[in-house]
Amino acid sequence: MKLCRYGAPGEEKPGLIDADGHIRDLSPHVPDIAGDVLSDRGLDRLRGIDVKTLSVVQTKPRLGPCVGGIGKxxxxxxxxxxxxxxxxxxxxxxxxxxxxxxxxxxxxxxxxxxxxxxxxxxxxxxxxxxxxxxxxxxxxxxxxxxxxxxxxxxxxxxxxxxxxxxxxxxxxxxxxxxxxxxxxxxxxxxxxxxxxxxxxxxxxxxxxxxxxxxxxxxxxxxxxxxxxxxxxxxxxxxxxxxxxxxxxxxxxxxxxxxxxxxxxxxxxxxxxxxxxxxxxxx
Structure with missing residues (x-):
């Protein structure tokens, strides 16, 4: 999977890049690309989502850092x-x-x-x-x-x-x-x-x-x-x-x-x- 975060600085939403290069909105499923979402179990949950059910982000938004909540x-x-x-x-x-x-x-x-x-x-x-x-x-x-x-x-x-x-x-x-x-x-x-x-x-x-x-x-x-x-x-x-x-x-x-x-x-x-x-x- 290719995961991203998009939106204004400090207001980024989680997203997934589909096979056509479009950003799909993951916010109904996870709050951010951070924490437990990054674990094998968390990533497996994302893999289990039918990408076609995720809304396509129609605009071309700013891309933020691809991971949130960076500790070190x-x-x-x-x-x-x-x-x-x-x-x-x-x-x-x-x-x-x-x-x-x-x-x-x-x-x-x-x-x-x-x-x-x-x-x-x-x-x-x-x-x-x-x-x-x-x-x-x-x-x-x-x-x-x-x-x-x-x-x-x-x-x-x-x-x-x-x-x-x-x-x-x-x-x-x-x-x-x-x-x-x-x-x-x-x-x-x-x-x-x-x-x-x-x-x-x-x-x-x-x-x-x-x-x-x-x-x-x-x-x-x-x-x-x-x-x-x-x-x-x-x-x-x-x-x-x-x-x-x-x-x-x-x-x-x-x-x-x-x-x-x-x-x-x-x-x-x-x-x-x-x-x-x-x-x-x-």
């Missing part, structure tokens, strides 16, 4: 071998974890707003993992059983804030609008091999990133297992699993960063496309 937004750094190489970093021994503030989360096609003082706002197409059932001390072999599904993410980053203002990476990752999420959640049963998904990102129509999840240093299963040894993962928690090469920071001979008016377009095979216009904060 976790990100893995330097998790692609080819991206680590372009930044000159040694591959990490363990997954590098940082957090992105939930206030950064936006819809997949909402504007990205560069904060005041930004000089180095960058792009990062990433695979998002959405937890469906509570996970604590799980093995890599059982980790994916706790995943509800996957989505496309853009881990927008302000590199000066991230690296030059004393503190942790979170400073450069958590600016408002820096977490476009969606357009939809694709349930794990529809993703044949999560470690073989093509991904790309364009800026103003120019291809900047091209990658595949097969070059991940730590697989999705390893990441979920590792995090579950540190703390409990809850339904609706989101993990952004790292980015392939081609970020602005890694451009030669000099880094290239976003400017007002730029347009980012990005996609992961089978998980949907995003489009954001870049604006400067007033």
């Amino acid at each position: 937004f976790m990100c893995i750094g330097l998790n692609y071998s080819d991206h680590a190489a372009e930044t000159g970093a040694e591959p990490p021994e363990h997954p590098i974890l940082f957090m992105k503030a939930n206030s950064a989360i936006t819809g997949p096609n909402d504007d990205v707003v560069m904060p005041r003082g930004s000089t180095s706002t960058d792009w990062e197409v990433e695979l998002g993992v959405i937890i469906g059932t509570r996970a604590k001390y799980v093995s890599a072999a059982e980790a994916l059983n706790h995943v509800a599904g996957y989505c496309t993410l853009n881990d927008v980053s302000e590199r000066h804030f991230q690296a030059k203002i004393s503190g942790q990476w979170t400073k450069g990752k958590s600016c408002d609008t820096f977490g476009p999420t969606g357009p939809w959640l694709v349930t794990r049963d529809e993703v044949e091999d999560v470690q073989n998904l093509d991904m790309w990102l364009d800026v103003n129509g120019k291809r900047m990133q091209t990658g595949n999840t097969k070059t991940m240093i730590f697989t999705v299963a390893q990441i979920v297992s590792h995090l579950s040894q540190l703390f409990t993962l809850h339904p609706g928690d989101v993990i952004s699993t790292g980015t392939p090469p081609g970020v602005g920071l890694g451009m030669k001979p000099e880094p290239v960063y976003l400017k007002e008016g730029d347009v980012m377009e990005l996609e992961i095979a089978g998980l949907g496309r995003q489009r954001q216009q870049v604006k400067a904060d007033a």
Whole structure:
């Protein structure tokens, strides 16, 4: 299934994408794409609904983040071998974890707003993992059983804030609008091999990133297992699993960063496309 949330910010309704690409209204059946709805039992209930009985959303509404009630937004750094190489970093021994503030989360096609003082706002197409059932001390072999599904993410980053203002990476990752999420959640049963998904990102129509999840240093299963040894993962928690090469920071001979008016377009095979216009904060 492909599940989405649509409507004005803060007023999103749950939806299902049918075989023709239309949004069907799920609100008579569930309050949101969140919590227990993300469990295997909750998703099975949705699969049991006759799609033809769901009203088609006739307008072309704004798409919100594809999951509601996100508890933790976790990100893995330097998790692609080819991206680590372009930044000159040694591959990490363990997954590098940082957090992105939930206030950064936006819809997949909402504007990205560069904060005041930004000089180095960058792009990062990433695979998002959405937890469906509570996970604590799980093995890599059982980790994916706790995943509800996957989505496309853009881990927008302000590199000066991230690296030059004393503190942790979170400073450069958590600016408002820096977490476009969606357009939809694709349930794990529809993703044949999560470690073989093509991904790309364009800026103003120019291809900047091209990658595949097969070059991940730590697989999705390893990441979920590792995090579950540190703390409990809850339904609706989101993990952004790292980015392939081609970020602005890694451009030669000099880094290239976003400017007002730029347009980012990005996609992961089978998980949907995003489009954001870049604006400067007033």
